[in-house]
Amino acid sequence: MTAALSRLPGLGPRSARRAVLWLIKRRETALVQLLDALGAVQGALVECEVCGNIDTHDPCAICADPRRDMRALCVVEEVADLWALDRARLFTGKYHVLGGRLSALDGVRPEDLAIDRLLARVEQGGVDEVVLAMNATLEGQTTAHYLAERLEAFPVRITQLAHGLPVGGELDYLDEGTLAQAIRARRPVA
Amino acid sequence: MTAALSRLPGLGPRSARRAVLWLIKRRETALVQLLDALGAVQGALVECEVCGNIDTHDPCAICADPRRDMRALCVVEEVADLWALDRARLFTGKYHVLGGRLSALDGVRPEDLAIDRLLARVEQGGVDEVVLAMNATLEGQTTAHYLAERLEAFPVRITQLAHGLPVGGELDYLDEGTLAQAIRARRPVA
Numbered sequence: 021m022t023a024a025l026s027r028l029p030g031l032g033p034r035s036a037r038r039a040v041l042w043l044i045k046r047r048e049t050a051l052v053q054l055l056d057a058l059g060a061v062q063g064a065l066v067e068c069e070v071c072g073n074i075d076t077h078d079p080c081a082i083c084a085d086p087r088r089d090m091r092a093l094c095v096v097e098e099v100a101d102l103w104a105l106d107r108a109r110l111f112t113g114k115y116h117v118l119g120g121r122l123s124a125l126d127g128v129r130p131e132d133l134a135i136d137r138l139l140a141r142v143e144q145g146g147v148d149e150v151v152l153a154m155n156a157t158l159e160g161q162t163t164a165h166y167l168a169e170r171l172e173a174f175p176v177r178i179t180q181l182a183h184g185l186p187v188g189g190e191l192d193y194l195d196e197g198t199l200a201q202a203i204r205a206r207r208p209v210a
Numbered sequence: 211m212t213a214a215l216s217r218l219p220g221l222g223p224r225s226a227r228r229a230v231l232w233l234i235k236r237r238e239t240a241l242v243q244l245l246d247a248l249g250a251v252q253g254a255l256v257e258c259e260v261c262g263n264i265d266t267h268d269p270c271a272i273c274a275d276p277r278r279d280m281r282a283l284c285v286v287e288e289v290a291d292l293w294a295l296d297r298a299r300l301f302t303g304k305y306h307v308l309g310g311r312l313s314a315l316d317g318v319r320p321e322d323l324a325i326d327r328l329l330a331r332v333e334q335g336g337v338d339e340v341v342l343a344m345n346a347t348l349e350g351q352t353t354a355h356y357l358a359e360r361l362e363a364f365p366v367r368i369t370q371l372a373h374g375l376p377v378g379g380e381l382d383y384l385d386e387g388t389l390a391q392a393i394r395a396r397r398p399v400a
Contacts, residue, residue, distance in 0.1 A: 096381065101381040101382055103382075104381045104384070104386075105389055105393065107389075108387075108390040109386075110389075110390040110394055111393050151393070151396055152399065153392075153393075155375075155380040156375040156376065157378055157379075157380065160380075168399045177398065178398065178399045179396040179397060179398055179399060180396060180397065180399050181392040181393060182373065182374030182375070182391065182392045182395035182396055183372065183374045183375050183376075183392075184371060184372030184373045184376075185345075185371055185373050185374075185376070186375070186379065187346055187373070187385055187387035187391065188346060188347055188385075188387075189345065189347075189376065190345040190346075190350075191286065191343065192288070192291055195377055195378075196294075196297050196298040196299075197377035198377045199294060199295055199297075201377065202371040202372045202373075203300045203301050203341070203343075203371060203372075206341055206369040206371050207372060207395070208368065208369050209342065209354070209358045209369060209370050
């Protein structure tokens with residue numbers, strides 16, 4: 021149990037041992053509840069066949085929501101990114117989860133990601149804009165460039181997230197790459 | 211000496227005491243060198259009367275450099291921000307240091323900042339673009355808005371630094387405000 025728990029992100033072996041002891045002491049109450057909760061989740065969660073989101077329904081709540089804009093499609097690396105963007109409550113379109121990023125180091129090739137499914141969705145029509153919402157990391161940006169090339173064949177607008185100062189960012193504490201991008205992409209004051 | 215040293219940013223009272231002891235032990239060597247260096251700086255450094263930068267010359271090396279573009283003027287809060295932006299080596303124009311930011315909390319009003327000197331520089335002519343490079347904080351952005359209004363009277367392009375994902379930024383770890391700005395200001399893939 022300690023080994024299984026310590027694989028959770030944010031939980032080292034030491035805190036895992038502490039959690040195990042805590043659960044063993046409460047094996048009639050907390051442990052049972054945790055088992056029930058995990059079991060319920062295991063049975064109920066499915067991957068959305070349209071976008072790759074994880075939800076209790078397939079298609080997921082976002083894909084099934086008729087109020088969301090079919091014409092804008094936001095491509096993300098992981099389900100966690102989809103959830104993060106949706107918490108920001110600004111994008112009202114649909115999503116597409118790649119399931120990772122291209123990586124020579126980790127041996128992740130285009131065919132390992134849900135790229136064909138993305139192209140099929142775009143080819144099907146009805147999409148005006150594809151937002152490439154990759155992480156601002158080297159691998160994320162490599163993936164975005166690759167996707168932009170593949171999407172060129174379709175009559176859609178291809179956009180990417182803005183890069184620049186994060187909220188609360190102070191110039192003196194930011195790295196030079198971010199400052200360079202913030203200057204390069206400076207825009208008119210509205 | 212401990213009190214004076216402990217006022218340096220990044221040096222608490224404890225490390226200041228350690229530094230003082232270290233200096234006392236080396237009062238014939240390191241302390242003398244430090245005194246010389248500080249004395250030289252105290253005598254040599256002046257504030258540039260044009261832009262507010264701190265340098266050994268007035269006007270400063272940036273204002274005096276004929277290769278820098280007179281037509282672009284980048285307004286920053288502090289000298290530290292000027293140095294940070296210039297390290298990014300992307301902006302080739304001149305700078306203007308405000309000497310702070312508008313702040314109701316700290317009682318900083320427009321007349322406490324070098325705003326009149328900025329307007330005088332713009333009025334003098336030859337400036338095509340004013341880049342408002344304030345920090346992405348509430349007070350920084352308030353200052354930027356105030357300056358944009360004051361600058362409206364002049365025939366110059368007013369721009370601001372791009373806001374969005376910082377370099378290396380992963381969606382799942384960024385705050386919702388930054389994600390919202392990154393989506394709102396998304397731009398076409400070149």
